[in-house]
Amino acid sequence: MVSWRSRKQRLVADSTCYAEYVALHDTSHEAMFLRQLLDALDFPCRMTPIHCDNNAATHLAEDQDFHSQVKHIRVKLHTIREHIDLGELEVLRVRSADNIADVLTKALGCVGFLRLRRYLGLRDVTTCTV
Secondary structure, eight states: OOOOOOOOOSSOOSSHHHHHHHHHHHHHHHHHHHHHHHHHTTOOOSOEEEEESOHHHHHHHHOGGGGGGSTTSOGGGGHHHHHHHTTSEEEEEOOGGGOTTHHHHSOOOHHHHHHHHHHTTOOOGGGOOO
8 A cells, every 4th residue: 555545524525426426536636646756756656547436437437428426516526537538547437345445444343354354454463472
């Protein structure tokens, strides 16, 4: 993990799709910053993947024909479409069950928490022997 942030969204969202789309927009800003940083360090990137566990938000980011149902969404949020069209970003679908960020943002049962914690490469120090 290179970058992570959790905070309340500033916009009021009237649907999960809208909330996830706002998160995609914010994430695209961070991704573009990291791309520019790597470029400056002489490590250019071809495509930067962004993972999203919401089908509607993923579809909205990639498809211009979804307009009639989302015409209330602020135009500035659609800048992610430009980054996708330019080949700078790609939104990839991740199953909710495999969304590693959930370990940091949601109350999970023991099994789910331990599984996602393992994905992060973390382990319980009480089970270690020295």
